[in-house]
Amino acid sequence: MSSTATPVAQSAPEPASPGAGTTPDTTPAGSSGPAVLEHDVPEPAAPTPADQPGTGSTARKAATDYADYRLVPARHPWRWVGTAVVAFGVAGIAWSLATNPRWEWGVVAQWFTAQSIVNGLLETLKLTAISGALGFILGFILALMRLSASPLLVSVSWTFSWIFRSTPLLVQMLLWYNLGYLYEKISLGLPFTDVRFFEAQTTTLISQFAAAVLGLTLNQAAYSAEIIRGGILSVDQGQLEAAAALGIPAWRRSTRIVLPQAMRAILPTAFNEVIGLVKGTSIVYVLAYSELFYTVQVIYNRTQQVLPLLLVATLWYIVITSVLSVFQYYIERHYSKGAVRTLPLTPLQKARKFLATHAPATRETTQERGTR
Amino acid sequence: MSTSVLPAAGAHEALETTAARESTRGLVEITKVRKSFGATEVLKGISLTVEPGGVAVIVGPSGSGKSTLLRTINHLEKVDAGFIAIDGTLVGYEVRGRKLHELREKEILRQRTEIGMVFQNFNLFPHLTALENVTEAPVVAPRAGKPRLSKAEALERGLELLDRVGLKDRAGAYPRQLSGGQQQRVAIARALALDPKILLFDEPTSALDPELVNEVLDVIRELANSGTTLIIVTHEMGFARDVADTVVFMDQGQIVEQDTPEKIFTNPQEDRTRSFFSKVIEPAFNI
Numbered sequence: 124m125s126s127t128a129t130p131v132a133q134s135a136p137e138p139a140s141p142g143a144g145t146t147p148d149t150t151p152a153g154s155s156g157p158a159v160l161e162h163d164v165p166e167p168a169a170p171t172p173a174d175q176p177g178t179g180s181t182a183r184k185a186a187t188d189y190a191d192y193r194l195v196p197a198r199h200p201w202r203w204v205g206t207a208v209v210a211f212g213v214a215g216i217a218w219s220l221a222t223n224p225r226w227e228w229g230v231v232a233q234w235f236t237a238q239s240i241v242n243g244l245l246e247t248l249k250l251t252a253i254s255g256a257l258g259f260i261l262g263f264i265l266a267l268m269r270l271s272a273s274p275l276l277v278s279v280s281w282t283f284s285w286i287f288r289s290t291p292l293l294v295q296m297l298l299w300y301n302l303g304y305l306y307e308k309i310s311l312g313l314p315f316t317d318v319r320f321f322e323a324q325t326t327t328l329i330s331q332f333a334a335a336v337l338g339l340t341l342n343q344a345a346y347s348a349e350i351i352r353g354g355i356l357s358v359d360q361g362q363l364e365a366a367a368a369l370g371i372p373a374w375r376r377s378t379r380i381v382l383p384q385a386m387r388a389i390l391p392t393a394f395n396e397v398i399g400l401v402k403g404t405s406i407v408y409v410l411a412y413s414e415l416f417y418t419v420q421v422i423y424n425r426t427q428q429v430l431p432l433l434l435v436a437t438l439w440y441i442v443i444t445s446v447l448s449v450f451q452y453y454i455e456r457h458y459s460k461g462a463v464r465t466l467p468l469t470p471l472q473k474a475r476k477f478l479a480t481h482a483p484a485t486r487e488t489t490q491e492r493g494t495r
Numbered sequence: 496m497s498t499s500v501l502p503a504a505g506a507h508e509a510l511e512t513t514a515a516r517e518s519t520r521g522l523v524e525i526t527k528v529r530k531s532f533g534a535t536e537v538l539k540g541i542s543l544t545v546e547p548g549g550v551a552v553i554v555g556p557s558g559s560g561k562s563t564l565l566r567t568i569n570h571l572e573k574v575d576a577g578f579i580a581i582d583g584t585l586v587g588y589e590v591r592g593r594k595l596h597e598l599r600e601k602e603i604l605r606q607r608t609e610i611g612m613v614f615q616n617f618n619l620f621p622h623l624t625a626l627e628n629v630t631e632a633p634v635v636a637p638r639a640g641k642p643r644l645s646k647a648e649a650l651e652r653g654l655e656l657l658d659r660v661g662l663k664d665r666a667g668a669y670p671r672q673l674s675g676g677q678q679q680r681v682a683i684a685r686a687l688a689l690d691p692k693i694l695l696f697d698e699p700t701s702a703l704d705p706e707l708v709n710e711v712l713d714v715i716r717e718l719a720n721s722g723t724t725l726i727i728v729t730h731e732m733g734f735a736r737d738v739a740d741t742v743v744f745m746d747q748g749q750i751v752e753q754d755t756p757e758k759i760f761t762n763p764q765e766d767r768t769r770s771f772f773s774k775v776i777e778p779a780f781n782i
Binding site for chain 1: 569571600601604605607608610611612614616618619620621622623631632635636637638669670671672685686689
């Protein structure tokens with residue numbers, strides 16, 4: 124249909140080139156009977172012979188042929204005004220940060236890479252990595268339990284999330300650390316008998332580190348279970364049906380079919396959680412565990428340079444978060460395959476495209492129009 | 496062994512030869528099946544037999560229970576009463592003495608690998624390529640009487656199947672990058688990958704643009720000659736007449752009438768059937 128219609132439309136404005144242009148125009152005019160049997164031909168061609176003698180043909184030429192025109196992009200003057208205002212504000216803040224001596228940047232620089240601070244930083248990273256990983260693994264299991272058909276698993280999972288989301292992390296942390304007060308020994312054996320496979324003093328078992336990891340992990344698991352469950356629920360039910368109809372086993376259905384699709388919904392919130400966790404680790408200072416925040420506190424209690432040292436910690440948290448954000452961008456991009464027809468450009472590709480399109484603009488636009 | 500059926504041969508001729516060749520493969524017996532969703536009874540005692548290699552096309556107004564019936568055959572829906580047997584084996588249950596034991600998940604999955612299903616909305620896995628969609632199940636699904644395929648075997652078979660539906664050159668494409676008709680053809684290849692005895696089609700062309708319908712119907716038409724039992728729910732009456740050896744008309748959870756396409760389209764016995772066909776078949780139908 125369209126294949127017969129387009130040459131007519133294209134050839135009409137180009138009477139100068141006789142080769143392709145004349146054939147469709149002359150067919151109805153020359154009235155070669157059997158050729159006109161096709162439905163499409165008379166309709167677009169019919170006005171042509173009538174218009175030819177008058178002024179109509181020139182009007183039509185102007186209306187359809189834009190190939191040689193220059194493309195002028197839409198202007199956004201208010202964006203430039205807004206940019207100026209924002210730039211002014213940013214410059215003001217930067218100026219004050221640089222010139223106000225009370226920020227004591229010299230002290231910040233002095234402590235920023237000090238050995239004790241770096242050690243504290245590593246502890247923070249260690250806590251984040253371990254409790255983040257364990258928390259999300261446990262959270263995934265809890266989410267699957269919650270979505271399973273077994274009423275037992277559903278209620279266990281629900282209760283877990285209920286308890287750990289209802290109590291302050293600070294309290295959980297202190298409770299784990301003081302578990303030795305509640306239970307002197309921890310043992311594994313048959314209940315109500317004297318059979319023991321394993322027994323240990325609670326205080327030796329639960330160190331500051333163990334209490335910190337335990338508290339952060341369990342708390343994280345409760346939250347990530349809900350995030351993962353939300354992600355799983357966002358996947359179309361038809362996907363599960365198709366997988367079930369193909370006989371794909373339940374575990375494989377979860378990990379291969381549902382989870383990768385759920386990831387798109389899970390990732391933004393999950394990274395929120397991980398970033399929260401990085402800073403949330405600072406709460407373990409109550410256990411006198413020497414992560415970044417506790418280390419900083421110890422130092423400023425000694426030197427009285429409170430604000431510069433808090434700034435040191437802050438800058439490190441910003442660095443970690445920034446690195447995580449880059450990871451987030453690329454991981455989200457990875458999981459968007461299949462969900463979008465073409466992957467969004469990376470910042471690097473965007474920069475390249477910007478440079479490419481803004482140098483020789485005219486050529487590119489005409490080419491693009493040509494392919495349409 | 497008489498081998499390949501000529502594509503030029505008529506559907507019914509071909510069916511006779513394949514049915515004779517493989518008489519024990521893909522007999523579907525549905526007996527007095529009932530199913531309710533809440534207070535609504537959607538299947539009110541359905542009985543239907545589809546011979547091995549047969550092509551049954553189920554037609555009827557929406558809400559008549561066609562899709563539900565189809566989904567009970569591979570146990571995606573559990574029936575409330577009645578039973579469904581494939582080659583004499585109950586679907587979803589095991590007979591032990593005088594008791595019916597509900598099968599466990601793994602056994603049900605095994606049964607399902609013998610019953611391919613093609614959905615209205617394709618339900619391709621969007622994060623996997625066309626080829627990965629086709630090769631996923633044969634590698635991981637527990638198969639009845641057949642070993643799982645190795646990755647390499649599945650890959651080879653997957654390409655073969657994509658070739659069969661005319662999409663070998665699109666093997667690396669993600670579903671989003673394919674047209675609706677192409678997606679549905681991949682879905683058919685995916686269902687074929689387990690080499691099922693029975694194929695269920697749940698309105699396979701309803702989500703397609705009119706111009707894409709035929710490319711899917713052509714693939715199904717070819718399958719009708721392959722000896723696999725096909726049960727097809729569709730609104731394409733011309734296709735039904737063309738490919739079916741039994742047309743089943745359902746309304747309000749019951750089978751109103753079933754017959755050969757020639758008889759049911761030209762001389763329906765029931766008023767309900769007649770009024771339905773008069774609405775869905777336009778006058779210019781007899782091409």
